[in-house]
Amino acid sequence: MTTATQIAEKLDALPESSAVALKIRGEQYFDVIRGILDIFAKKKEMDSIYVTATIPCQSIMNALQVLEIDTERIWFVDCISQIMMSVGEKHPHAIYVESPTMLENLMLKVEYLIRRAEGKKKLVILDNINSLAIHNNIKILSEFLHILVNNLRSKNTYTIIFSMEEYETDEMTNMLNLVCDESMTLEGG
Numbered sequence: 001m002t003t004a005t006q007i008a009e010k011l012d013a014l015p016e017s018s019a020v021a022l023k024i025r026g027e028q029y030f031d032v033i034r035g036i037l038d039i040f041a042k043k044k045e046m047d048s049i050y051v052t053a054t055i056p057c058q059s060i061m062n063a064l065q066v067l068e069i070d071t072e073r074i075w076f077v078d079c080i081s082q083i084m085m086s087v088g089e090k091h092p093h094a095i096y097v098e099s100p101t102m103l104e105n106l107m108l109k110v111e112y113l114i115r116r117a118e119g120k121k122k123l124v125i126l127d128n129i130n131s132l133a134i135h136n137n138i139k140i141l142s143e144f145l146h147i148l149v150n151n152l153r154s155k156n157t158y159t160i161i162f163s164m165e166e167y168e169t170d171e172m173t174n175m176l177n178l179v180c181d182e183s184m185t186l187e188g189g
Contacts, residue, residue, distance in 0.1 A: 003028050003186055007035035010184055011158070012043070016121075019149045019159040021129075021176035021183040025166060028186055030063065036125065036160060038069045046121040046158070048074045049113045053100045053131040056081040061091065077109045080131070100135040103144040110148070114155055124152055128162035133172060142175045149179045 001009075007022070014020065024032050041048050052060060057076035064071050071093065079097035090096070095109045114122060126132075126148075132141055145161070152159045163176060165185070177183060 002035075003031035004035035004039060006186060007032055007184075008039035008043070011036065011040045011160075014158075014182060017153045017156045017158065018182060019153065019161070019180045021161050021163055021180040023163050023165045023168065023183070023185040026164065030067065032162075032186070033060075033064070034067055034069065036123075037064070037074060038067070041073070041123050042070075044121055044123075046073070046123045047117040048123045048125065049077060049110055049117075050074055051077045051079070051106065051110060051124065051126045053079050053126075053135075054128055056084060057094045058091065061093075075113050077106060077113065079106050100132055103132075103136060103140065107144065107148055107151075111151070114152070114157060122152075122155070122157040124157055124159050126159070126161045128164055129172060129176065130164045130167045138171055138175065142178070145175065145179045 011020065022032070037048055050057070050060065057078040058081070060076070061071060064074070074093065076091070076094040077097060078094050079100045079102065082096055082098050083100070095113070097106050097109055100106075110124060129141075136144070149159050161176060161180065163172065
């Protein structure tokens with residue numbers, strides 16, 4: 001079973017509005033993206049909101065294009081491009097937040113996109129918690145996650161929080177365990 005199929009099947013078994021801490025390794029990244037966006041979200045006919053705090057959304061969009069993943073139902077909240085000075089041409093499916101430290105602004109942008117998708121099934125991907133932990137105090141980040149996940153749960157929205165296995169700390173694991181219903185680690189490479 002491929003990593004993409006494995007993640008799609010695991011997510012499919014969860015109830016709507018589940019919050020998942022997904023521990024991945026760097027080499028699994030694109031397979032995980034394919035499993036979530038091209039298999040799971042497509043099967044459930046969901047609109048996806050992809051919050052990026054590590055890689056600029058334009059780079060992710062380019063990768064999705066290469067992987068032949070349809071981006072018509074994918075929206076981005078990009079909080080890394082501006083501090084990396086790589087915004088360039090703005091994409092109509094992207095909203096930019098000035099910095100990953102602006103957690104309240106990030107939450108407002110996600111809320112705006114959730115409201116725009118009223119009546120549709122929704123999925124929010126937070127990529128990734130390790131980058132947000134670099135830019136924010138862990139207590140503030142924990143409070144942000146608690147409010148965000150509970151808000152998304154109340155709107156029957158799936159939430160997936162990426163955590164890079166190589167950089168995870170006990171403090172981060174505990175924080176994710178407090179807000180997520182499920183913690184997943186993928187087998188294989």
